[in-house]
Amino acid sequence: MADKILSLAKRRGFVFPSSEIYGGAGSTWDFGPLGVELKNNVKRAWWRSMVQLRDDIVGLDAAILMHPRVWEASGHVENFIDPLVDCRSCKHRFRIDELPDGERLIDAWRAGSVDLSSIACPRCGQKQLTVPRKFNLMFKTHVGPVEDSASVAWLRPETAQGIYVDFENVQQSARRKIPFGIAQIGKAFRNEITPGNFLYRSLEFEQMEMQYFVRPDDAAARFEEWKAERMRWYVSLGIPEAKLRFREHAGGELAHYAKAAVDIEFAYPFGWKELEGIHNRSDWDLRRHSEYSGKDLSYFEEATKDKFIPHVVETSGGADRGTYAFLLAAYDEEPDKEGIRTVLRLHPALAPHKVAVLPLSKNEKLTPLAREVWASVRGHVMTTYDETQAIGRRYRRQDEVGTPLCVTVDFDSLEDRAVTIRERDSMAQVRVPIAELTERLRERLPGC
Numbered sequence: 474m475a476d477k478i479l480s481l482a483k484r485r486g487f488v489f490p491s492s493e494i495y496g497g498a499g500s501t502w503d504f505g506p507l508g509v510e511l512k513n514n515v516k517r518a519w520w521r522s523m524v525q526l527r528d529d530i531v532g533l534d535a536a537i538l539m540h541p542r543v544w545e546a547s548g549h550v551e552n553f554i555d556p557l558v559d560c561r562s563c564k565h566r567f568r569i570d571e572l573p574d575g576e577r578l579i580d581a582w583r584a585g586s587v588d589l590s591s592i593a594c595p596r597c598g599q600k601q602l603t604v605p606r607k608f609n610l611m612f613k614t615h616v617g618p619v620e621d622s623a624s625v626a627w628l629r630p631e632t633a634q635g636i637y638v639d640f641e642n643v644q645q646s647a648r649r650k651i652p653f654g655i656a657q658i659g660k661a662f663r664n665e666i667t668p669g670n671f672l673y674r675s676l677e678f679e680q681m682e683m684q685y686f687v688r689p690d691d692a693a694a695r696f697e698e699w700k701a702e703r704m705r706w707y708v709s710l711g712i713p714e715a716k717l718r719f720r721e722h723a724g725g726e727l728a729h730y731a732k733a734a735v736d737i738e739f740a741y742p743f744g745w746k747e748l749e750g751i752h753n754r755s756d757w758d759l760r761r762h763s764e765y766s767g768k769d770l771s772y773f774e775e776a777t778k779d780k781f782i783p784h785v786v787e788t789s790g791g792a793d794r795g796t797y798a799f800l801l802a803a804y805d806e807e808p809d810k811e812g813i814r815t816v817l818r819l820h821p822a823l824a825p826h827k828v829a830v831l832p833l834s835k836n837e838k839l840t841p842l843a844r845e846v847w848a849s850v851r852g853h854v855m856t857t858y859d860e861t862q863a864i865g866r867r868y869r870r871q872d873e874v875g876t877p878l879c880v881t882v883d884f885d886s887l888e889d890r891a892v893t894i895r896e897r898d899s900m901a902q903v904r905v906p907i908a909e910l911t912e913r914l915r916e917r918l919p920g921c
């Protein structure tokens with residue numbers, strides 16, 4: 474399954490390995506013409522549901538480079554580390570949690586009492602692992618021409634901190650009262666030692682994060698609300714409920730900032746893996762930024778005359794791993810008279826192209842009308858045009874990239890000024906007047 478998606482992604486222009494003509498850059502990916510449309514649609518659907526359709530959330534686009542103290546306050550300089558060991562025999566490198574019984578070893582490492590002398594290398598079987606050393610997952614760079622400790626800057630490993638440091642600016646300029654949220658979509662970077670599984674874990678990725686600021690006594694209830702809401706969002710865009718589940722984090726695996734955490738997991742071909750995290754972060758973030766910046770970020774509530782540091786409920790999703798999940802969930806094969814029909818059953822709101830305009834054949838009599846129809850539709854929805862090869866082949870090509878509707882212009886169209894709409898999923902066809910085409914397409918494209 475993963476192989477089929479990988480091959481489809483490359484062949485049809487969804488995703489390419491970065492810098493492929495140089496042999497690839499390793500765990501970095503480029504989104505091709507169809508991929509950028511799909512991923513933009515995922516982000517647009519998220520923004521629509523999290524910002525546009527709500528009266529309690531506003532948007533933000535913070536800079537990737539931030540003051541280095543931000544990452545001390547956030548705990549990332551100290552805590553955002555992987556424990557790594559090397560095998561002296563085969564030279565392979567592992568994170569401790571990749572070793573047999575990894576979770577127990579991680580706990581022991583956190584407690585400062587890990588002993589790897591009896592652990593065999595999963596690669597070569599020798600018991601020659603080094604003692605663990607700490608490796609910070611943040612990419613380090615320097616601002617200005619001098620590479621010294623005073624010029625250190627980090628590529629942000631999450632977008633959330635931009636929201637926290639702008640909390641007061643947003644709250645006051647947008648005149649928001651608690652509870653309210655700030656949403657952001659943006660790139661983040663993590664120097665993962667063991668990236669992999671295609672788009673699932675890459676060095677550079679895009680997050681869709683929302684921080685919801687609440688009263689301390691409201692956090693637990695909001696956490697439950699956001700769990701339900703975020704699950705609803707994935708289902709509403711076509712991921713079957715059977716492929717989604719919640720997984721609560723046990724006490725020992727909670728991140729340094731979290732009071733409670735749950736993952737929404739998706740059934741990837743390599744197992745159940747996190748698609749999105751929902752976290753009750755308590756007042757950790759704003760309290761730490763108050764301490765480190767010297768700026769009091771507490772909030773005064775008019776109605777109750779209470780003054781408090783807001784607590785945060787966070788929803789943190791990945792645009793790339795989300796796009797991958799939508800692709801996997803949509804992929805379908807069904808037998809037909811020519812063998813196998815491959816269909817991406819993408820929700821219309823996510824499909825890269827909503828409509829393909831296809832003249833029955835490449836013919837000088839049909840082309841002008843087909844182009845006229847194309848021009849009338851493309852101002853309304855994302856549309857493509859294809860006139861090469863047999864019409865059956867072209868339908869299959871559109872099915873394979875998830876185009877929900879094809880519009881066919883045939884020789885009768887020249888006489889009756891009508892065209893045929895063909896639906897991707899049912900393959901049903903219906904004849905409609907060109908004058909009504911836009912309206913008929915709209916009815917069939919909810920949420921586009």
Ligand SMILES: [Zn+2]
Pocket residue numbers: 560561562563564565594595596597598599
């Ligand atoms: Zn080894």
